[in-house]
Amino acid sequence: MRKNNMSLAVLDQSEKMDALETKSDVSIIGLGFVGLTTAAAFAKLGMKVIGLDVDSDKVSKISKRVAPFHEPQLEELLLDSEKNFSVSSKIELAGRSRIIFLTVGTPSRSDGSMETRFLIDAARNVGSAIKSSTDYPLVVVKSTVVPGTLLKVVIPEIEDASGMTYGTDFGACSNPEFLREGSAVYDTLNPDRLIIGGTKKDSAILLSFYKRLFGKKMPKTILTSPSNAELVKYSNNAFLAMKISFINQIARICESLPNADVQIVAEGIGLDKRIGRSFLSAGLGFGGSCFPKDVKALQHFSKSLGYDAPIVEATMKVNHDQPLRAVQIAEEKLNGLEGKKVAILGLAFKPDTDDMREAVSVKIIEELLQKGAIVSAHDPKALKTASLVLDDKVQLVSDKKDCLRGSDCALLVTEWDEYKTMKPEFFRDLMRSPVLIDGRRLYDPTQFAKVLDYSAIGLDRGASKTTC
Numbered sequence: 001m002r003k004n005n006m007s008l009a010v011l012d013q014s015e016k017m018d019a020l021e022t023k024s025d026v027s028i029i030g031l032g033f034v035g036l037t038t039a040a041a042f043a044k045l046g047m048k049v050i051g052l053d054v055d056s057d058k059v060s061k062i063s064k065r066v067a068p069f070h071e072p073q074l075e076e077l078l079l080d081s082e083k084n085f086s087v088s089s090k091i092e093l094a095g096r097s098r099i100i101f102l103t104v105g106t107p108s109r110s111d112g113s114m115e116t117r118f119l120i121d122a123a124r125n126v127g128s129a130i131k132s133s134t135d136y137p138l139v140v141v142k143s144t145v146v147p148g149t150l151l152k153v154v155i156p157e158i159e160d161a162s163g164m165t166y167g168t169d170f171g172a173c174s175n176p177e178f179l180r181e182g183s184a185v186y187d188t189l190n191p192d193r194l195i196i197g198g199t200k201k202d203s204a205i206l207l208s209f210y211k212r213l214f215g216k217k218m219p220k221t222i223l224t225s226p227s228n229a230e231l232v233k234y235s236n237n238a239f240l241a242m243k244i245s246f247i248n249q250i251a252r253i254c255e256s257l258p259n260a261d262v263q264i265v266a267e268g269i270g271l272d273k274r275i276g277r278s279f280l281s282a283g284l285g286f287g288g289s290c291f292p293k294d295v296k297a298l299q300h301f302s303k304s305l306g307y308d309a310p311i312v313e314a315t316m317k318v319n320h321d322q323p324l325r326a327v328q329i330a331e332e333k334l335n336g337l338e339g340k341k342v343a344i345l346g347l348a349f350k351p352d353t354d355d356m357r358e359a360v361s362v363k364i365i366e367e368l369l370q371k372g373a374i375v376s377a378h379d380p381k382a383l384k385t386a387s388l389v390l391d392d393k394v395q396l397v398s399d400k401k402d403c404l405r406g407s408d409c410a411l412l413v414t415e416w417d418e419y420k421t422m423k424p425e426f427f428r429d430l431m432r433s434p435v436l437i438d439g440r441r442l443y444d445p446t447q448f449a450k451v452l453d454y455s456a457i458g459l460d461r462g463a464s465k466t467t468c
């Protein structure tokens with residue numbers, strides 16, 4: 001195994017498989033947000049880990065301890081885990097591990113159903129890799145998958161590619177992941193629970209692995225069937241998404257109700273211990289790589305069982321309309337958008353990430369452009385990823401002053417910390433007409449309405465009338 005002090009061990013194409021001196025405890029297949037964080041965290045906690053991905057550019061970056069995406073503390077974790085963590089694009093190396101985690105993507109198809117392509121490829125590659133293994137390898141699906149996927153898709157593909165028999169020659173578990181982008185490192189090192197779906201024998205192997213990993217910090221664990229484990233993940237995300245859509249619906253009511261403010265309403269209901277305050281922040285709706293695709297997949301899956309799941313459907317409907325609310329307000333404030341300069345603050349789907357998957361900013365910008373606005377946009381971390389998905393008519397700027405200068409309206413889309421400290425005078429002094437639409441309830445309405453024409457999601461439109 002080649003190794004130097006400055007980089008993770010990379011097992012490149014020219015190396016022979018038997019160059020690996022020792023077996024790794026685990027292989028992780030798919031080094032995206034989940035796989036890379038999991039691999040590095042397991043390695044930091046003492047396991048020998050090999051991370052595998054078909055994307056050789058990604059493998060090459062990781063080998064130099066460069067995170068291929070922005071995630072707080074990930075590069076430090078890559079440094080900390082260096083001695084236990086090697087990477088390669090040779091998926092067959094998975095055959096050297098007793099436990100193989102699948103963390104490949106499961107994006108949406110155009111009809112909302114779950115795309116199984118990456119999972120099937122990975123399962124087949126694992127099947128080929130474990131063909132000659134005699135020590136009962138365990139394949140663990142961490143990717144988010146609809147109920148039945150482990151038993152009906154993953155296991156048959158492995159059996160077909162390996163010629164082995166599930167339960168006799170190899171085992172398989174479902175073990176969904178709950179980390180949040182932006183705090184993925186913390187969440188992976190401190191999970192609030194483990195859900196393990198599999199046979200008694202397979203679940204016991206995975207449980208003993210986690211006990212070794214977490215020791216006294218072992219989180220609460222539920223051992224159950226694969227379908228239950230798979231459904232826990234979808235239900236979890238659909239429930240959180242539903243809370244967001246619920247409060248956004250209350251926000252719409254507040255906007256037409258004298259002296260109403262959704263923030264106070266959320267505070268009030270959040271004090272009920274049965275409800276709690278989290279995920280009750282009204283805004284422009286949810287985006288990202290998980291909620292929209294998982295809610296859609298649950299909706300599609302439920303339909304395939306003959307049930308329409310109306311709450312899940314309503315969650316998506318409210319979320320579809322919510323980002324456009326900001327455009328409606330801008331249109332009203334500016335008497336139309338043709339030729340008006342609109343400054344967008346925040347592009348990433350949430351703060352502390354550069355992930356633009358299903359970011360509401362894209363939908364808002366498309367609508368603004370369609371209505372003839374001239375759009376400039378700023379984001380502290382996501383300008384590069386945004387440039388790959390946004391129309392080149394959008395001016396992407398790295399200085400928020402340049403974004404705001406000469407604009408007719410500013411629209412706060414992502415609640416980055418650096419926007420929280422901006423004063424109303426900062427906007428007023430740079431903008432041509434000081435119209436601010438606070439899509440994430442970042443600012444104090446009383447303070448801001450004294451200086452600007454300030455509107456906010458979930459705030460009585462009468463109460464937010466400008467006093468400047």
Ligand code: NAD
Binds near residue numbers: 103
């Ligand atoms: P991602 O798209 O960031 O990463 C997936 C990785 O898999 C990519 O690097 C890709 O190159 C690699 N890959 C694809 N096919 C492969 C193959 N056949 N063999 C090896 N590598 C392959 O995805 P992600 O955001 O890390 O999500 C992974 C899974 O975890 C999804 O099912 C997702 O729903 C779930 N999940 C994601 C999050 C999150 O916050 N991102 C949280 C919990 C669960």
